[in-house]
Amino acid sequence: MQKPKYKRVVLKLSGEALAGDKGYGIEHTTISSIARQIIEIVGKGTQVAIVVGGGNIWRGVAGSQRGMDRATADYMGMLATVINALALQDALENIGMDTRVMSAIEMKEICEPYIRRRAIRHLEKGRVVIFAAGTGNPYFSTDTTAALRSAEIEAEVILMAKKVDGVYDSDPINNPDAIKFNYLDYIEVLNKGLAVMDSTAASLCMDNKIPIIVFNLTEEGNILKAVMGENIGTYVGR
Numbered sequence: 001m002q003k004p005k006y007k008r009v010v011l012k013l014s015g016e017a018l019a020g021d022k023g024y025g026i027e028h029t030t031i032s033s034i035a036r037q038i039i040e041i042v043g044k045g046t047q048v049a050i051v052v053g054g055g056n057i058w059r060g061v062a063g064s065q066r067g068m069d070r071a072t073a074d075y076m077g078m079l080a081t082v083i084n085a086l087a088l089q090d091a092l093e094n095i096g097m098d099t100r101v102m103s104a105i106e107m108k109e110i111c112e113p114y115i116r117r118r119a120i121r122h123l124e125k126g127r128v129v130i131f132a133a134g135t136g137n138p139y140f141s142t143d144t145t146a147a148l149r150s151a152e153i154e155a156e157v158i159l160m161a162k163k164v165d166g167v168y169d170s171d172p173i174n175n176p177d178a179i180k181f182n183y184l185d186y187i188e189v190l191n192k193g194l195a196v197m198d199s200t201a202a203s204l205c206m207d208n209k210i211p212i213i214v215f216n217l218t219e220e221g222n223i224l225k226a227v228m229g230e231n232i233g234t235y236v237g238r
């Protein structure tokens with residue numbers, strides 16, 4: 001059996017990734033397909049930690065634009081990620097995958113608190129770990145959470161799941177002539193303001209040399225290809 005290239009990965013799933021075509025809420029078939037893809041890579045021996053977003057339910061910035069206190073709106077966003085984490089846990093456990101949700105904001109009745117060493121232990125035992133509630137701090141994003149947790153658990157790569165097959169110089173949905181990058185340096189992402197992740201997250205990846213693979217999640221089998229080291233999407237590194 002061909003060995004995976006990566007032994008430990010962080011998979012970043014935006015809230016939208018769970019919403020399917022609707023763009024909001026959680027779609028059963030979409031989340032089940034993601035769960036199947038995850039179980040496939042765990043079967044290859046890769047340890048998988050997931051950072052899940054909340055944009056399919058609530059985004060702090062949107063709330064603050066409508067006059068809400070930003071920190072309060074952000075806490076609502078973090079709670080949205082917990083809802084998604086539980087849905088993902090349910091989908092994974094439905095197909096027999098041992099899963100632990102670890103929240104950056106303590107919610108002891110429904111999941112474990114995030115404890116770095118415990119998270120690593122779960123991974124070593126072959127459990128999928130889902131990091132919920134972002135970093136636990138307002139003014140941050142779940143992209144930054146993915147960068148932070150990757151550094152903490154020493155993941156080899158962040159798999160950034162998107163609806164497009166990589167990073168382009170302009171929006172490929174609106175511009176048919178948009179050019180795709182196969183490789184990017186962190187500094188190019190920052191200087192050109194490319195839609196990989198927000199600048200706080202990209203800086204954290206750059207400073208800690210965490211590579212990022214941006215790929216299309218809607219094509220089933222892509223997570224496996226990424227983990228096996230196939231050239232899919234855009235590789236961001238140095």
Ligand code: UDP
Pocket residue numbers: 013014015016052053054055056058059060061073074075076077078080081133134135136137138139140141142143145
């Ligand atoms: N959020 C936060 N701190 C964090 C992570 C997330 O305040 O460390 C809040 C923020 O309001 C954000 C929301 O949670 O808008 C949902 O996360 P995000 O927008 O990153 O989700 P995604 O775009 O990946 O679905």
